[in-house]
Amino acid sequence: MNASVDGPLRVVPLGGLGEIGLNCLVLECAGEAIVIDCGVMFPDPGMLGIDLVIPEFDYLRQLGRRVHGFVMTHGHEDHIGALPYALREIAAPVFAPPMAAGLITARLREHGLDDTADLRVFRPGERWDLGPFAIDPIHVTHSTVDAVGLAITTPRGVVVHTGDFKIDYTPIDGRGPDIQAFAAYGARGVTLLLSDSTNVEHVGSTGSERSVRPGLDTIFQGAQGRIFFSTFSSHVHRLQQAIELSEANRRRVVVVGRSLVNSVRIATELGYLRVPPAIYADVSDLATLPPSQVTVLTSGSQGEPLSALTRIAMDDDATVHMEPGDAVVLSSRIIPGNERAISNMINHMSRRGAQVFSARNAGVHVSGHASQDELALMLNLVRPRYFVPVHGEYRHLAEHVRLARSLGLPDDTVVLLEDGQALEIDGSGARRVESVTAGRVFVDGKGIGDISDIVLRDRRHLSQDGLLLAVLAIDQHSGELIAGPDFIARGVFAEGEQQRHFDEAREVVLTTLGAIAPESRTDSLEVKEEVRKALRRYLSKTLDRRPVVLPFVMEM
Numbered sequence: 001m002n003a004s005v006d007g008p009l010r011v012v013p014l015g016g017l018g019e020i021g022l023n024c025l026v027l028e029c030a031g032e033a034i035v036i037d038c039g040v041m042f043p044d045p046g047m048l049g050i051d052l053v054i055p056e057f058d059y060l061r062q063l064g065r066r067v068h069g070f071v072m073t074h075g076h077e078d079h080i081g082a083l084p085y086a087l088r089e090i091a092a093p094v095f096a097p098p099m100a101a102g103l104i105t106a107r108l109r110e111h112g113l114d115d116t117a118d119l120r121v122f123r124p125g126e127r128w129d130l131g132p133f134a135i136d137p138i139h140v141t142h143s144t145v146d147a148v149g150l151a152i153t154t155p156r157g158v159v160v161h162t163g164d165f166k167i168d169y170t171p172i173d174g175r176g177p178d179i180q181a182f183a184a185y186g187a188r189g190v191t192l193l194l195s196d197s198t199n200v201e202h203v204g205s206t207g208s209e210r211s212v213r214p215g216l217d218t219i220f221q222g223a224q225g226r227i228f229f230s231t232f233s234s235h236v237h238r239l240q241q242a243i244e245l246s247e248a249n250r251r252r253v254v255v256v257g258r259s260l261v262n263s264v265r266i267a268t269e270l271g272y273l274r275v276p277p278a279i280y281a282d283v284s285d286l287a288t289l290p291p292s293q294v295t296v297l298t299s300g301s302q303g304e305p306l307s308a309l310t311r312i313a314m315d316d317d318a319t320v321h322m323e324p325g326d327a328v329v330l331s332s333r334i335i336p337g338n339e340r341a342i343s344n345m346i347n348h349m350s351r352r353g354a355q356v357f358s359a360r361n362a363g364v365h366v367s368g369h370a371s372q373d374e375l376a377l378m379l380n381l382v383r384p385r386y387f388v389p390v391h392g393e394y395r396h397l398a399e400h401v402r403l404a405r406s407l408g409l410p411d412d413t414v415v416l417l418e419d420g421q422a423l424e425i426d427g428s429g430a431r432r433v434e435s436v437t438a439g440r441v442f443v444d445g446k447g448i449g450d451i452s453d454i455v456l457r458d459r460r461h462l463s464q465d466g467l468l469l470a471v472l473a474i475d476q477h478s479g480e481l482i483a484g485p486d487f488i489a490r491g492v493f494a495e496g497e498q499q500r501h502f503d504e505a506r507e508v509v510l511t512t513l514g515a516i517a518p519e520s521r522t523d524s525l526e527v528k529e530e531v532r533k534a535l536r537r538y539l540s541k542t543l544d545r546r547p548v549v550l551p552f553v554m555e556m
Contacts, residue, residue: 007031008426009156009191011417014438015039015055016391018418020198020335021078022440023391024055025161026063029154032131033063035070035092036150036161040081041440042302042335052443054082055419057089059436068131069093073163074147075100075234084111085443093118095130097137097146102266103234124148124178138181140165141209143368144234145173145272149182156425157191160382164196164391166206166367167374172237173272179381186382191425193384197392197400199369206374207366209237215363216329220245225291225325227251228354230301230309231332231365233263236272238331239297243275246295252281256320257299257308264297283319296320301332303341310341313348324353331364372403379407386430387414388423466491466547468539470509470531476555479521483554485509485531492539492547501542508538524553 009029015022021041027034041053060067069092072080080100084107087094094117096104101121108114122128124139134153141147142164152159160182169176199206220227227246231238246253253275255261267273281289286296298320300307309328311317322328328349334342346356359365370378379387387409389400397416404414415423415430420438424431472484487502512534513521520526531551539545 007155008424009154009159010433011159011192011194011388011423011425012059012436012438013390013417013419013421014057014059014436015041015419015440016078017389017397017421018394020391020393022053022055022082022419023079024082025194025390026059027133027152027154027159028063028066029156030132031066032133033067034130034133034135034152035060035067035086037073037079037163038070038082038086039076039078041078042338052081053440054085054443056437056439056441057086059438060086060090064090067092068133069095071130071135071150072096072100072104073150073161074142074144075103076144076164076232079164080104080107084108084113085441087113087117093120095120095122095128095135097122097124097148098270099144099146099234099236099267099272102270103263106262106266136181139175139178141168141171141175141177141368142166143209143232143238145236145267151181151185154191157385158185158189159192159194160185160190160384161194161390162196162378164198164369165374165378166199166370167377168206168208170208170210172209172240182378182381186384190382190384192386192388192430193379193382194388194390195375195378195400196369197375197389197396199367199371200375200389200392200396200400200403202367202371204371204373206369206371209241209366211366212238212331212364213241215357216241216245216331219327219329219357219362219364220249220251220295223292223327225323225327225354226294226296228296228298228309228312228322228326228328230298230328230330232301233257233259233299235332236263236267239264239267240273240275242295242297242329242331243273243279247276247279251293251295252285252289253279253295253297254281254283254286254320255297256283256312260297260299260308286320291323291326300345301330301342302335302338303343303345305341310345310348313345313352315348315352322349322352322354326352326354328354328356329362329364330356330358333359333365333367375400375403376407379404379409385413386425388417394418465545468492468505468535468547468549470505470535470549470551471554472509472527472531472551473554474521474524474527476522479516479518481510481513489547492543492545504542505535505538508534522555524555527551527553 012026015024023037023039025036124137127136136151137148140149149163150161229242298308300309389397420435467490469488471486473482528551535549
């Protein structure tokens, strides 16, 4: 590393260090910056009504034109899904491998940005300059095609970012990870390694994608009815295996679900999905094809309420029906937070008489992330001067730190960062510096960032305890009660008990108003507060509940 270079190398994670998803990291040097990945996180059950979670882009807005571009490592939503929102803030080009570029194009089109965004395609080994950064994408194996790690040469040395990866020596397409490229950079000297931590708690090595083939083969050979096969829409290699097994077992393939149809189209156009066109059938053909000759590829393996598979499981789809004797293959991992939705969906499938195969009871899934032995190999290949674990919850990052130290990396060269914590590296070493603004922005319908934690707290309060609305009219001059109080309740009282509680609540309000001086009753804000407190005391005492109480005072 050249100590004479002006300015430090700065690493600023805006997402992905402290949670699964939301991956977004800023790399700065010589006063310029690039952004590696820009993904979403899907809401957990406590985020009521929220569609997506994206990173806070305040820091990117501060950088402005110093951002030379967004560089994507692969096409999963937790790495590309926030791009349409970021590009509204920062007009910078986007660089992506082919499959990711196809998926990004579809996202940009949905947001009306496909004509204005500057999207550029790269392939592994195609090195290019981006401001003071020289980007060298390195092929890695993951649960989607076109995944890359990045070797980034900066004025302060080389930064290696693994992206999401595992070391699969027998991948479906025969393209193993470019281990030699990582080793070559390690031999020349690497200043900083940023490495995927998702599977660091798993000992040994992650299985090859080919390891799911025997389990799938058994299901396809034994199924008497339709096979409903669901995986992540971007998992091209898993889809390839399902289609090959369908062909071997004389099944036609019907693709259901917008995201899956889109992914199949893109992967086929790029040559990653090799499928005889005649194997496909239309949804309308399901009525005439024998069930034993049909495979339905469908989206919705996470139990999403509006997904194709959930609708089918609930017998709520007009054209696709699940029947006794059918088999369902959920060939994906359970994203944390989706357990209940998936369980409910499986219950509905069981009611339809289908047999469900998942990672819990059959060998139908293997992870796309490196386990401990592969992570150790990456550290030994790259031999970085400094190491920062990325992509994981805090416990994953902490475990990756322990792994690195067990391999001999000195304590002061291994740095655990969280979102917003900036790291600077220069000739004198590496150190944490002042944090930047980072956080989560909630997307609710067309609203972006207008839903705060306080709003979510109120939504949770309403969902758990209900609502009591009290309406009354007060003479604005005399403070006398003109009308009411009348009540509207939701989720508070049992149906047969509601009127009794309304009568008692009315007496509580009248007593409260009688205790307020007439001149004070002309102040609607004071009346609201006194009524609210009185009703909350009543509900707490009689029902031991704390619903949201909203007094509405009309001044007449």
